[in-house]
Amino acid sequence: MKKILRAAAAQAVNGNAWQKFTNPTAGQGKTVFPKKPSDQEQLGVRWDYDGEITSEGTIYHKFQLQANAGNVPSTIKQWRGANGGTHAVMADVLVKKDGTKEDVEEGLEVAISQVQGN
Numbered sequence: 001m002k003k004i005l006r007a008a009a010a011q012a013v014n015g016n017a018w019q020k021f022t023n024p025t026a027g028q029g030k031t032v033f034p035k036k037p038s039d040q041e042q043l044g045v046r047w048d049y050d051g052e053i054t055s056e057g058t059i060y061h062k063f064q065l066q067a068n069a070g071n072v073p074s075t076i077k078q079w080r081g082a083n084g085g086t087h088a089v090m091a092d093v094l095v096k097k098d099g100t101k102e103d104v105e106e107g108l109e110v111a112i113s114q115v116q117g118n
Contacts, residue, residue, distance in 0.1 A: 001075040001117050005065075005090075008043040009108040018104040021095045024049050024061055032063060040068045044076035047093060055094070063093040065111055079117045090115045 012018065012033050026032045026049045031040075033047050040046050050062040066089055067080035080086060091111035096103040 001079060001115065002112060004044055004073050004075055005112045005115060006109075008045050009105070009112060011039075011043060012047065012108060013101055013104055018101045021047070021061065021063065021093075021104045021107070022097065022099045024063075037070075041070045041072055044068055044072035045090065050092070052097065053094070059097040060094040060107075061097055063095070065090040065093055065115070075117075082117075 012021070017033060020026075020032050024032050028049055028051050030049055031046050032049050034040050034043055044067065046066055046068055047063040048066060050064050053060050053062050067076050067083075067086055069086045072080070079090070080088070083090075091114045093107050093111040095107040
């Protein structure tokens, strides 16, 4: 599953997509990436915005990594079935507000490493 999540994360930082994580325009509870349902199905996961938090004097944007509905990769489908469906949070992602592409890559990788399952 980590391989699938890392592939999805690579898409999330491709081109200018990473800027959606450092300066999100989506409202709280709304999907930041990927936006198109076909992309969500292909990647199997999505990142929903969950507001700002402050930790040790630094402001972070918080995102929830969640499994998508539909015809997603089988390992994501298995995780989804075993963990409460499409609203179950696989991991929380923290990205420094107004951060860099590297901050996004780091935040996504830390979150992926915390996902339980195959």
